[in-house]
Amino acid sequence: MRMIVLAHGHPELGAGGAERAAYSLFQRMKQDPAIEQVVFVARAEHSAIGHSAYFGSFRGRRDEILISPPPVDGFTFQSLSYDVLKQLVTELIDTIKPDVVHIHHFVFWGIEIFELFRKAGVRVVFTFHEYAAICTNFGQMIKVDGRLCYAASPAECGLCFPTVSAGKFFVRNTILKSFLDNVDRFVSPSEFLKRRYVEWGIPGERIDVIENLLDEQVMRRGHDRMASVSQGLLDDIDDSEKTLVFGYFGQINPFKGIDILLQAASMLPEELLSRIEIRIHGENKHFTETEFGKRVDELLVEMKGVVRQMGSYRNEDVSDLMSACDWIVVPSIWWENSPVVIQEARMAGRPLICSNIGGMAEKIDKEVDLLFPARSPGALAELIRKLVSRSIRPAQSRLDALALARAKADEEHFSHHRTIYEDRSHKM
């Protein structure tokens, strides 16, 4: 079998969960002897290609191709230069001769790629990573005034974007759905995301729920850590007087809820503050000039006694960095899909505190993890207060068992993908 894994970016050129998930799958496919060839094709800014061609290779790797397709209409995701896109996709197909293309995103590419592959006789698998087709507000299903959005309809979407008529949203939906009709099988990393797409109009029987694979380096370091645990190299001293470390991992943007965590901390009484530490792993690069950025900066100043800014981190280190925390906090204010942080925390054997919505609520383990009402700093503060004052700690044995299970799970996830790649049943 010959394959293309197609993503909207290369994880080494810009970290995002979906790009990483696509790349992890690509890494795993390369280990599979039944896959004759697999090529990772990522969209990149033209400057990243380094010469005048539309295509280039990433760091000279023969199976990692960068491509700079023409710009895309931000509303309907149609290519602004269809003829050029068609030529590029045709060249890819003629060169790689794939049996299957696994597409991880159409943004930056153009929604027409589904049809182009399909018409060339290539089977098309598509993984949803967020709500881009449903919601024009960055695919987040958050209303422009910040409220959570439960369902899209042309008239309601028109309320978020008053200059765009309901009719235009209808046109958008029709275009996207008609192109998505070219997909043979859909993959959704969470049940929650699948439900949203089913409500939007994709038939449920065409969507398989499969968790994203983790990066091979993360897996290796995770395995190493578990090996040390079983050899008793890591002492897990139960010290109830010890400072509790709450770790935040990920991008610092308004959707990920770092401000909720900092506000919660600011509400805690002095005597509790002395017993906690908040570690922020990630950098605030893009939002410094926004209101959100300013709010975060003010909170960081206010909480400087409690918060340690750890800076950005290499992906392969995530397991070790997480192990050093007592709790991993995922305070996102949007639904999420299946946050990779949750999978990484599982692998690192750490318990989670998550917002109680969407993909986060679905992915936690009820025995060890905790939920708090999304977007409520007060509720999160109360939860932290209880954890500290009562010294609540989940059973490490359960966490280790979960870590072991997670380590094995990727094989199942991959084999599930394999059955989809080989399935020829879907006919248009």
Next chain:
Amino acid sequence: MIARVDGIFEFCAVLVALIRVEQQRNTPLPERIDISQDGLLFSMPSADWMEVVATPAPAPAKGAKTAGKKQATKLRARDVESPQKTLRTYLAVFANSPATAQLSRKQPLQVLLQGRGDAAFQGTLPLTQIDLPQLAASNVAGLISAACRKAGREELATLLGASIQVKPASAFGPFYLDRTVMSGSAVVLEGWIANLSERAIHLVSGDLRSCVFRSSIAIKPRRDVHEHLRKADALTAASNEHGFFAVAPVADEESAREIYFLEISGNGATATFYGPVQTNFERNETEALNMVRNNAGDIQALPKEDIDRFYRPVLSVPKAAAQARKFHFGPALPSDGRRLASIIIPFYGDAFFLNCVHHLQRVLDDSFELVIVVDDPRIWPEIYTGLTSRSTSITIPTTLLQNVENYGYGRANNLGFMAASGDVLFLMNSDIMVMDAAPLKRAAETIRERASNGEPEVVVGFSLLYEDDTIQHMGMSFPKSSLVGNLHLADHPMKGLPFSLYDGDLVRQVPAVTAALLGISSPLFGKLGGFDTVYERGDFEDADLCLRAAAMGADIELHVSAGLYHLERQSIPNMGSQDLRGMVTYMNCVEFNERWANRLAETAGSGRQRRVHRIVPAQQKARRGAALGSKVKAKG
């Protein structure tokens, strides 16, 4: 016999051709003259021509400045060349053809003198401006005057019957133009002229193509002017009515630049043109409408003739000849004689709905062609690049027309019709989304069956839905409404109600259907002359088209099926202010009501709509089942 046409000119919406014939004794004149431009035809048999009798014209000194400008037509009477051959001059005067105003001076006229058998003369000539001093010096004015009198244009006849003089504006006496604003196809003027109440003054556009007669000029008191004139000792009238307001229809900006004041002497013997006077107009639709409203009153308070006089020129897009450039995309038209249905889609204001055209490319088969008419220079680049950049996705023969200017909905469709090659037409708004082409194919079949069976023609409308699956259109009715002064509106019954609640027939006869999506045979559309462009900017012309078709014996049918969406009126808000929109609608409504008064009284009955249900024949019942099937599918 040698015959030729020496010149064609226009004066205050009178078209005049100057014909010279070298005649031998008793040889008959050519049969008729035909003058045409872009589908407009003016034809007159020689029996109606008028001979210019010998009144030797004084030849103007070479290089003498004339008010009539460069392309003046030389008017000469009879030249006697030999006793056997006489050179005679005739005039063909079209004194009562409102279409004259639509002729363009930028394009040549096609002229034909039809001889007894073959053409005696054939060629192209420019539409020129009359030379005022020469008009004054021949009996031509008298002839045109007679023709005008015969055509019932009394005011113009009187004017041309007088002895004509041209004087500079400085000889006119004190006057001032306070405001001159151009909008639509009019220039709106406000100002004052000393002692106006006692003078017979008309306004004539600088190119002499249009004239606002005294009877159409609103005269207003101006105390300030009265005082000023009194102090300057320039008062000859007791009344303080020196102010005036007028709406002068003009062909284009060029004709709006200058005006003449035309004053008729007390005894009617002399007509003096004073000018030309620079108007220095500005373009401003809102300002023009404010001036009209302040001077003439609200549109809803006016009788139709005042609406036509004051509001129509301001609200109308200029009606000069329409021109479009043509581009082709996708496969060539079939050469195997296969019949096509042509879908005509005008674009105005918003190029977004080109997305619906892209979608059409995916749902139509090879029995269709598309004719896209871009009636808005602002969005042309977006539409053009939108098509060129995805040329390889265009699978239906597609003609793209670039209108040179904005011509309005009706004329854009009429242009599209000229470029269409199908025997069946679908008129389609750009914001129609076709999810399923089957209803269009069925309608084309119905239209063709009627023709091949020799049955009456049929105009087919469709059930159209909003994006939330509620009804946008289910046929029109014409109830009276207090919203428009108790006139009949073109109403859409059931609008906004869920489509699933409709349980009527799937094919039924209705009084009229919307042209947002309308099927009609090409011959019928041609016979009807397309949309009547008296309706401005996309209102009422579809209802009017249906009523005219019905008057010719056609049936008006509504076909009901799921899968056709009208994302309505997204293209309207850009057309101008809400206020303007309302005025245009009202003006169209008044026109429609007047034209169809009897028919509307009939359909409206006792105030309740009469719904005509037709018994569905077996064949259609089968189709009805099919349509229901697709409805269920679309819902599921």
